[in-house]
Amino acid sequence: MMMAFSEFLQYLFSGVTIGATYALVGVGFAIIYNASHVINFAQGEFVMIGGMGTVFLLNLGIPIPLAILCAIVLAVLVGLALEKFAVEPARNAEVVTLIIITIGASIFLRGLAQVFWGKEFHALPSFSGDTPFVIANATILPQSLWVLGVTLAIVLALVWFFKYTLLGKAIIATSCNADAAKMMGINTQFILFIAFGLSALLGAIAGIIIAPITFTSYDVGIMLGLKGFVAAVLGGLGSAVGAIVGGLLLGIAEAMAAGYISSDYKDAVPFIIILLILFFMPSGLFGVRGTERV
């Protein structure tokens, strides 16, 4: 009985850790979707820039806190540049065209990283050591606590941002009705600009805090981007809370499936869940049809 419980707890720990990263990436998708109804497939590349950028700067001899900060700034700049130079010039195009632009941008960014940062995998040192905590015979790494703590802090900050700041409210207004928002004097183009910066920020943070656990490489964004997208759809595209819940659900489902069913079918489980949810709740767990979002 005790054994079964500690086993369950171990699966839960690994599920929640990896789920938290999916959640952060998913929120990035949700924010840009809110501002423009564009699904930004370069989201995974922000994750990559965060992790790889930190590794690169660290190798130059820059101390880790500064390296992290610079990598985040770099990712945000790339996000803003992506909006300014790729998405904005095509602002009158169809949403589908914009989505295709983001796919192109992701391939471009991945290629750049491959050329300048190399093709190898890299590990970041853990922020506070590698000695795991033992809880009821299950173990959790200090880095996992970092992941969970940072995710929680970001969620709280986002809630505050969307509820109490003018900019946050403007993003919500734009997502509800872009035309009406424009008439109320909101510069929706600027909102989209900010949204890209914000989701690059979230992606980069996710990429950095997860890198000591999962390693990072130029193509790490493909998988994390895809899983983050699934998390966002699961939670109802456009809902930040939904993306968080979706990410955690996805991570836990994967870990439980690997532990209790078969590691061979682990990857099938999230997709079965998403199919079921889309069948019975087409707008996702937290998505509301109509005007209200977030």
Next chain:
Amino acid sequence: MLKSLLKKGGLMAVLMLIFLSPTLAADTLKVGSFLSVTGPASFLGDPELKTLQLYIKKINAEGGLLGKQLELIHYDDAGDANKARTFVKRLISNDQVDLILGGTTTGTTMAAIPLVERARIPFISMAGGIEIVQPVKKWVFKTPQTDRMAAAKIMEDMVKRGINKIALISGTGGFGRSGREQTLEVAPEYGIDIVVDETYGPKDTDMTAQLTKIKNTPGVQAVLNFDFGQGPAIVTKNYRQLGIELPLYQSHGVASNSFIELAGPASEGVRIAASALLIADELPENDIQKQVLTSYKKEYEEAFKSPVSTFGAYGYDALMIAVDAIKRAETIDKAKVRDAIEQTKGYVGATGVVNMSPEDHMGLDLSAFRILEIKDGGWKLVE
């Protein structure tokens, strides 16, 4: 004016072609190559190409082969078997190469085999899969050890330590899959029981769930992880996180220093089966491979300022076996070169000692693998 210029230019070009092409064809020996220099197998293909370029340059500087300069014609297949097929077609019909070295992965190699067999061109692959040379194909050879040999070597070591019940955890990528199959096949020969058999995806980032299952299975005496890339490093880290005390074995897929860098202190005590190249400098002086390994390591590291890898060694052997065969054949006639490759005996390479025969187009035995253990952040030979 323009017309006459064009006419003159065209005439010149034709004349140049007539005068130059036969001499070019006679003075060079065309070495065709297709490798996965980019894409998921790039960490294999990249050192392979660098090695070919380095040593072809060196051979040319020393006067070439049979008085001819070697010309490397290379295409990057990015690990895609379809592209590999197209490029091999081009090497054969457009470039008219004299032999082909390459095929970084088993997939790209298998795609090339029907073409080289039809065109009757000697072909030496740098990929691991046993299906490349079993059954034997007339024109196809390979330099790396097979995954079956890695599994056998590891189990030899397990038996020595009195281990007969193990857990297997492997990736679902091509390398891990094939390794898993070979391990399951070889295990009964060594009286080893595989009590748990777990897998994970090539892009997975957390294997604690699978390892928890292994930890909670009674009777397991050791764990074997068969895969390459970042997967084994994550397995190793998770293994220590869960506090599993059993011996951990890895395959030759992790035989590079980047594995130690990625897994960090968690890699202490991990045992692998790998080529001796990793410990070239520590080999005893009387070791038969000592000389070739230390000089390859020195030359590669001086030229590229990056650590040598066992994958580049596959490229080294492919080129050197071909060079050796052409010297013995004293011609570049394809059929005679093929026969000479098949007659390779006692060639001391970077991977192992090669003894080819009409039944064995790889020519390596288990001595091409050494059991190494990670100690104090470096590889140590286990006797």
